[in-house]
Amino acid sequence: MQITNDIKYIGVNDRSIDLFEGQYIVPNGISYNSYAIIDEKIAIMDTVDVNFTHEWLDNIRDTLGGKNPDYLIIQHMEPDHSANIANFVNAYPNVTLVASAKAFNMMQNFFGTDFSDKRIVVGEGDTLSLGRHTLTFVTAPMVHWPEVIVTYDSTDKVLFSADGFGKFGALDTNEDWACEARRYYIGIVGKYGAQVQSLLKKAAGLDINIICPLHGPVLTENLGYYINLYNIWSSYEPEEDGIVIAYTSVYGNTKKAVIRLAEKLKANGCPKVVINDLARVDMAEAVEDAFRYSKLVLATTTYNADIFPFMREFINHLTERNFQNRTVAFIENGSWAPLAAKVMRGMLDSSKNLTFTETTVKIVSALNEQSINELDTLANELCMDYLAKQDSTANKNDLTALFNIGYGLYVVTSNDGIKDNGLIVNTVTQVTNTPNRLAVTINKENYSHHIIKQTGKMNINCLTEEAPFKVFEAFGFKSGRNTDKFKDCEPLRSENGLVFLPRYINSFMSLKVEQYIDLDTHGMFVCSVTEARVISDKPTMTYTYYHENVKPKPNTDGKSGYVCKICGYVYEGDTLPEDFVCPLCKHGAADFEEIK
Numbered sequence: 001m002q003i004t005n006d007i008k009y010i011g012v013n014d015r016s017i018d019l020f021e022g023q024y025i026v027p028n029g030i031s032y033n034s035y036a037i038i039d040e041k042i043a044i045m046d047t048v049d050v051n052f053t054h055e056w057l058d059n060i061r062d063t064l065g066g067k068n069p070d071y072l073i074i075q076h077m078e079p080d081h082s083a084n085i086a087n088f089v090n091a092y093p094n095v096t097l098v099a100s101a102k103a104f105n106m107m108q109n110f111f112g113t114d115f116s117d118k119r120i121v122v123g124e125g126d127t128l129s130l131g132r133h134t135l136t137f138v139t140a141p142m143v144h145w146p147e148v149i150v151t152y153d154s155t156d157k158v159l160f161s162a163d164g165f166g167k168f169g170a171l172d173t174n175e176d177w178a179c180e181a182r183r184y185y186i187g188i189v190g191k192y193g194a195q196v197q198s199l200l201k202k203a204a205g206l207d208i209n210i211i212c213p214l215h216g217p218v219l220t221e222n223l224g225y226y227i228n229l230y231n232i233w234s235s236y237e238p239e240e241d242g243i244v245i246a247y248t249s250v251y252g253n254t255k256k257a258v259i260r261l262a263e264k265l266k267a268n269g270c271p272k273v274v275i276n277d278l279a280r281v282d283m284a285e286a287v288e289d290a291f292r293y294s295k296l297v298l299a300t301t302t303y304n305a306d307i308f309p310f311m312r313e314f315i316n317h318l319t320e321r322n323f324q325n326r327t328v329a330f331i332e333n334g335s336w337a338p339l340a341a342k343v344m345r346g347m348l349d350s351s352k353n354l355t356f357t358e359t360t361v362k363i364v365s366a367l368n369e370q371s372i373n374e375l376d377t378l379a380n381e382l383c384m385d386y387l388a389k390q391d392s393t394a395n396k397n398d399l400t401a402l403f404n405i406g407y408g409l410y411v412v413t414s415n416d417g418i419k420d421n422g423l424i425v426n427t428v429t430q431v432t433n434t435p436n437r438l439a440v441t442i443n444k445e446n447y448s449h450h451i452i453k454q455t456g457k458m459n460i461n462c463l464t465e466e467a468p469f470k471v472f473e474a475f476g477f478k479s480g481r482n483t484d485k486f487k488d489c490e491p492l493r494s495e496n497g498l499v500f501l502p503r504y505i506n507s508f509m510s511l512k513v514e515q516y517i518d519l520d521t522h523g524m525f526v527c528s529v530t531e532a533r534v535i536s537d538k539p540t541m542t543y544t545y546y547h548e549n550v551k552p553k554p555n556t557d558g559k560s561g562y563v564c565k566i567c568g569y570v571y572e573g574d575t576l577p578e579d580f581v582c583p584l585c586k587h588g589a590a591d592f593e594e595i596k
Contacts, residue, residue: 003210003218004156006133008036010044010059012052013170020168024187025282028180029170032056032080033214035160036063037153040131043071043098045151045160046214047084056084057091068092071120071128073135074099075162076148077106081214086111089118098122100139102147122149138202140164142195144188150199157209163189164199165226166215178229181216183288185233190291190321196234200227228488236324237468238294241502242272243382246286247299247331248279248308253366254333258299260367261331261375268383269390278310287317294503295327295382298344299361302334307343315347324352325466329378333363353466355538357381385535389492389502394533396495401507401532404462405430405438408540411461411475412440413499414451420491420499421480423448424472426543428460436529438511441522447481449523456513458525459498464538467504469550477567477584494531507534562592570595 001009011033020026032048034056042064048056060069072088072095075081085107089095097119099107104121108114122128122137129135133155140148143164151160167181189196211219211226219226232239243265249255255277262273272293276286290296300311328348332340341360348354359378363371380387387393405428412423427441440460442449452458463471474485491499500508511527541550547565554568561572567584571592580589 264379299331
């Protein structure tokens with residue numbers, strides 16, 4: 001396979017494997033990817049699994065047409081990629097090995113030698129010239145082994161991403177990328193989200209046209225789609241709204257409760273309900289679902305004064321991979337001393353940012369009137385936000401939404417007639433209650449001010465403490481004049497036709513402008529409330545909470561200058577110009593403070 005004029009694919013497909021890493025079912029096999037960069041000097045990128053030694057060496061011979069490679073670049077020492085290092089050196093004894101220091105230490109363990117007479121040790125930012133091509137090495141420790149590096153070719157703008165952006169499935173398999181890439185990522189890399197986030201930040205500074213992973217297809221188009229999914233997965237945010245019910249059932253009574261709950265959830269507008277019988281499904285698929293969707297119901301029996309083994313295994317898989325940022329509910333069953341809910345809750349105590357439902361369903365042997373009522377109550381609690389988002393079931397005059405207004409942070413949405421827009425504000429105030437009026441103050445330099453002054457309408461979305469920093473990046477650091485802030489989502493709309501956010505809000509209000517007050521640099525819109533919906537009972541994010549818990553702490557170690565109080569951008573210099581504007585959030589010099 002030709003990737004660019006100078007980069008060729010020399011990997012192999014494995015169709016004989018049944019379990020990858022001894023545990024992951026791979027019905028469509030897997031690929032072990034290797035690449036050749038042919039220049040004045042020739043570099044081979046990684047080796048393949050030990051079962052494909054001769055096929056791989058044949059691929060190298062046929063691709064190079066009799067030429068000898070100069071370098072073998074080893075990005076990852078897991079044996080499915082490194083098993084043939086010694087065989088390669090035997091075939092090409094004059095080759096030089098390029099890898100991290102930790103990788104050479106591992107070679108000593110695997111092969112009895114660290115190849116000290118034929119090696120180049122590389123670290124962060126080191127480069128290697130092949131002629132026309134210059135390779136830059138980026139360290140990626142614990143993605144997902146400590147020795148990992150990735151490699152960037154600045155000539156063809158190719159990122160050799162090691163295990164990053166990989167997927168299950170041989171290359172001749174025609175299947176959706178996301179499904180098997182998600183299962184691969186969560187199962188194998190999922191524990192190391194923080195390290196993946198660090199690598200993504202490094203990659204953001206590179207001009208990338210092609211991604212060449214060590215498993216799965218070479219990615220050449222719509223790279224933003226793949227990078228966005230990796231950002232979601234590694235930040236442990238839900239990828240989609242929906243509820244997963246994971247259960248075990250001995251004699252069928254817990255299963256009956258699960259089926260009843262699922263029917264109620266669907267009737268209440270839940271966009272996706274997934275049921276997994278943990279004794280029968282592929283455990284990796286069930287774990288994937290739990291990370292994919294926003295809410296999880298765990299239903300099991302008390303078993304030997306504990307919980308059923310498949311449920312214990314499932315929760316262990318979740319906690320091992322840093323399961324967080326989800327809503328979790330429990331259904332327990334027991335004939336004389338039900339305690340499954342207590343055990344499951346205890347297993348999740350160390351998980352971050354989990355919201356547990358107020359309702360726990362308790363079944364004593366079989367469903368009865370009380371436990372059926374509890375199931376209905378749980379379904380209503382889990383679907384509160386779904387019911388509020390649907391026009392047919394929403395209470396559109398729930399003025400308790402006004403109670404969520406304080407010194408909080410809000411997204412003001414509007415529409416310029418061509419596209420939707422959104423803006424972060426912290427200046428929303430209720431000014432009268434008979435009738436209900438709000439005042440919203442917006443900087444005149446913001447595009448939203450221009451739109452709202454023309455259209456006379458807006459929506460106020462009350463952000464919750466769950467809102468991640470990416471929400472503030474999207475709506476606070478870019479102008480809607482030249483950015484489509486809703487490009488990658490399918491927005492929900494209120495009766496006035498404007499967007500309200502599908503996540504991270506506890507309520508929204510649709511406003512009609514009645515009066516405009518000019519405040520020099522700002523404009524105040526005094527508005528009546530035309531629609532108000534409460535989406536959830538989660539607390540509104542305050543300005544203080546944002547600064548203490550959401551905004552990334554700026555890296556000012558060893559630096560002198562000024563730091564932006566809004567986004568953390570660091571300006572290095574003795575004097576901050578009075579007219580300086582932050583390149584990230586567009587706030588002026590007044591929002592900077594000196595680094596002490």
